[in-house]
Amino acid sequence: xxxxxxxxxxxxxxxxxxxxxxxxxxxxxxxxxxxxxxxxxxxxxxxxxxxxxxxxxxxxxxxxxxxxxxxxxxxxxxxxxxxxxxxxxxxxxxxxxxxxxxxxxxxxxxxxxxxxxxxxxxxxxxxxxxxxxxxxxxxxxxxxxxxxxxxxxxxxxxxxxxxxxxxxxxxxxxxxxxxxxxxxxxxxxxxxxxxxxxxxxxxxxxxxxxxxxxxxxxxxxxxxxxxxxxxxxxxxxxxxxxxxxxxxxxxxxxxxxxxxxxxxxxxxxxxxxxxxxxxxxxxxxxxxxxxxxxxxxxxxxxxx
Amino acid sequence: xxxxxxxxxxxxxxxxxxxxxxxxxxxxxxxxxxxxxxxxxxxxxxxxxxxxxxxxxxxxxxxxxxxxxxxxxxxxxxxxxxxxxxxxxxxxxxxxxxxxxxxxxxxxxxxxxxxxxxxxxxxxxxxxxxxxxxxxxxxxxxxxxxxxxxxxxxxxxxxxxxxxxxxxxxxxxxxxxxxxxxxxxxxxxxxxxxxxxxxxxxxxxxxxxxxxxxxxxxxxxxxx
Numbered sequence: 001x002x003x004x005x006x007x008x009x010x011x012x013x014x015x016x017x018x019x020x021x022x023x024x025x026x027x028x029x030x031x032x033x034x035x036x037x038x039x040x041x042x043x044x045x046x047x048x049x050x051x052x053x054x055x056x057x058x059x060x061x062x063x064x065x066x067x068x069x070x071x072x073x074x075x076x077x078x079x080x081x082x083x084x085x086x087x088x089x090x091x092x093x094x095x096x097x098x099x100x101x102x103x104x105x106x107x108x109x110x111x112x113x114x115x116x117x118x119x120x121x122x123x124x125x126x127x128x129x130x131x132x133x134x135x136x137x138x139x140x141x142x143x144x145x146x147x148x149x150x151x152x153x154x155x156x157x158x159x160x161x162x163x164x165x166x167x168x169x170x171x172x173x174x175x176x177x178x179x180x181x182x183x184x185x186x187x188x189x190x191x192x193x194x195x196x197x198x199x200x201x202x203x204x205x206x207x208x209x210x211x212x213x214x215x216x217x218x219x220x221x222x223x224x225x226x227x228x229x230x231x232x233x234x235x236x237x238x239x240x241x242x243x244x245x246x247x248x249x250x251x252x253x254x255x256x257x258x259x260x261x262x263x264x265x266x267x268x269x270x271x272x273x274x275x276x277x278x279x280x281x282x283x284x285x286x287x288x289x290x291x292x293x294x295x296x297x298x299x300x301x302x303x304x
Numbered sequence: 305x306x307x308x309x310x311x312x313x314x315x316x317x318x319x320x321x322x323x324x325x326x327x328x329x330x331x332x333x334x335x336x337x338x339x340x341x342x343x344x345x346x347x348x349x350x351x352x353x354x355x356x357x358x359x360x361x362x363x364x365x366x367x368x369x370x371x372x373x374x375x376x377x378x379x380x381x382x383x384x385x386x387x388x389x390x391x392x393x394x395x396x397x398x399x400x401x402x403x404x405x406x407x408x409x410x411x412x413x414x415x416x417x418x419x420x421x422x423x424x425x426x427x428x429x430x431x432x433x434x435x436x437x438x439x440x441x442x443x444x445x446x447x448x449x450x451x452x453x454x455x456x457x458x459x460x461x462x463x464x465x466x467x468x469x470x471x472x473x474x475x476x477x478x479x480x481x482x483x484x485x486x487x488x489x490x491x492x493x494x495x496x497x498x499x500x501x502x503x504x505x506x507x508x509x510x511x512x513x514x515x516x517x518x519x520x521x522x523x524x525x526x527x528x
Contacts, residue, residue, distance in 0.1 A: 037415070038467060038470045039415040039417060118419070119420070120420065123380065123384075195374070195376065249471070249501075250498070250501060251471060251472065255472065256471055256472065256496070284496075
């Protein structure tokens with residue numbers, strides 16, 4: 001199974017045939033439930049707690065995911081440097097891909113997760129080439145571990161996102177998806193903290209080589225409908241991926257709680273599909289129960 | 305008000321750092337805050353007046369930010385332009401002839417290694433004329449407490465968290481600081497933190513964004 005990346009299966013072809021895919025839910029939340037301490041490097045768990053990471057990947061496959069991500073969100077060498085693990089970029093990302101591949105088997109897609117570097121390009125603390133090279137390294141390692149596609153996620157800055165998409169595309173030739181995180185402003189518009197509106201990402205990401213775009217985190221299901229509409233207004237055809245949070249977290253009795261139930265999240269699925277979403281999953285606070293409900297709702301919607 | 309001072313305020317508002325800076329495109333080739341601050345001092349404009357002009361510029365960009373007319377990048381560029389002026393004013397701060405607005409201690413709570421949000425707040429607060437003591441990331445409660453002891457004149461403490469899990473550490477830190485220093489004001493912020501969460505954990509304010517932190521700090525001055 002290892003290194004088997006020469007599969008010809010394409011997420012985009014599957015979507016173009018009219019399918020709506022279910023992806024996975026939160027990884028961070030489940031890693032924490034399995035004992036990941038604040039301040040620990042989640043990607044190191046791909047080596048030290050392989051069976052825990054596998055169990056998370058597998059629980060989403062069992063819940064009905066058609067596509068799962070990998071435990072490599074913070075796998076850019078700049079992020080790994082915070083834990084002095086940057087020299088293990090290749091090993092940690094490859095392991096992440098191998099674990100998800102093993103759980104997914106040949107019948108499900110695996111999308112290699114790449115999150116932001118956490119460093120701001122505009123402040124000049126880092127060069128664009130360092131950001132690009134790191135993403136290229138990460139994407140290649142994910143490819144060697146067996147992913148079908150690369151998913152660049154939780155982006156707020158156009159420059160960083162386009163560097164990541166380009167690097168992934170040029171280093172691997174795989175299909176690349178890219179999602180941004182928007183907040184709702186007082187005026188009811190959606191913007192990233194860098195001031196980027198959904199409509200502004202579409203051309204930029206397509207030009208960088210993205211095969212699918214979308215939004216993750218930051219919002220519950222309901223707000224995602226507005227975001228999809230804005231993305232759709234710029235392009236009628238490009239596949240849209242949505243990973244919503246289970247609402248905005250609250251602290252209850254010293255614990256972080258996400259308010260949206262599986263049923264509540266699933267109730268928005270028909271509207272999401274109507275607006276143009278073609279891959280739907282969850283982000284922070286979602287678990288296999290949310291995914292199971294979303295999968296059922298998708299099945300119902302597509303049948304009708 | 306002199307022309308130099310007016311121009312300086314505009315450079316801060318627009319984030320024009322120096323003559324060679326490409327940003328903002330419509331001010332290319334013109335003097336930036338760096339050159340104008342030097343020029344102002346040469347023309348015997350008082351450091352106080354220069355500082356006031358800058359704070360006026362930060363106020364303007366801050367107001368635009370609050371109205372969602374500009375975003376984090378514009379706020380950061382304005383702060384950068386402000387830093388260029390602060391370098392010229394440094395000797396006057398050191399001699400005590402001008403003063404910062406007050407002291408602000410900031411850090412990311414224990415267990416959280418994210419520093420981007422904290423750095424943004426730190427930059428913008430500093431740009432608004434405050435002295436910022438930045439304790440960095442993964443700051444244990446005891447370190448906050450020791451720092452407050454060493455700087456009893458500090459106006460407020462800012463706590464940042466990006467992870468939903470460390471929000472719980474944030475609550476503990478707020479309560480432990482307040483137990484020892486009941487009068488010290490604490491403002492909390494970060495992606496998972498909401499106004500309600502801030503209130504529940506006993507913080508004095510919620511900083512939705514860097515500008516909100518500045519406004520909270522300024523409000524403490526006017527009530528003192």
